[in-house]
Amino acid sequence: xxxxxxxxxxxxxxxxxxxxxxxxxxxxxxxxxxxxxxxxxxxxxxxxxxxxxxxxxxxxxxxxxxxxxxxxxxxxxxxxxxxxxxxxxxxxxxxxxxxxxxxxxxxxxxxxxxxxxxxxxxxxxxxxxxxxxxxxxxxxxx
Numbered sequence: 001x002x003x004x005x006x007x008x009x010x011x012x013x014x015x016x017x018x019x020x021x022x023x024x025x026x027x028x029x030x031x032x033x034x035x036x037x038x039x040x041x042x043x044x045x046x047x048x049x050x051x052x053x054x055x056x057x058x059x060x061x062x063x064x065x066x067x068x069x070x071x072x073x074x075x076x077x078x079x080x081x082x083x084x085x086x087x088x089x090x091x092x093x094x095x096x097x098x099x100x101x102x103x104x105x106x107x108x109x110x111x112x113x114x115x116x117x118x119x120x121x122x123x124x125x126x127x128x129x130x131x132x133x134x135x136x137x138x139x140x141x142x
Contacts, residue, residue: 007060011120018056018120025050055123062104063118066095 012019029047030040047053068091076086084090097103104115104122113119 007064007118008056011056011118018052021052022056025053051124052120056120058123059118059120062098062122065098066093068093 012022026042026047028050029042029044031043033040070089070091073084073086073088073090077084099115101115104110105113107122110119110122113122
């Protein structure tokens with residue numbers, strides 16, 4: 001969580017507009033102050049429903065989360081010139097999906113935002129999204 005906080009703060013510091021828009025969403029979730037409280041308190045259920053805050057969170061995960069997914073091969077097959085034999089274990093990195101230009105640069109508004117760029121608006125939902133109500137970046141396969 002610390003990495004998320006640092007990455008989100010850095011993005012907001014670089015963009016005054018992003019900072020202002022995130023602050024507006026955070027105000028919607030702020031709870032009344034208690035006597036003697038040093039820090040403001042927020043309703044997490046409300047903050048989790050704020051589109052820009054959610055988009056920011058997902059973009060941090062996309063750019064920062066790296067892990068391996070392993071699967072047992074149940075049926076032998078070939079993919080990309082590699083042969084996966086039945087009974088073997090294959091591992092894939094989610095990083096390659098997170099940085100797939102075909103997936104991330106095809107959505108509306110992404111033309112000027114390469115996949116390597118940290119762009120918190122990447123996960124915002126657009127009313128004219130051809131994939132329905134899914135965030136533009138998570139729609140159908142390219």
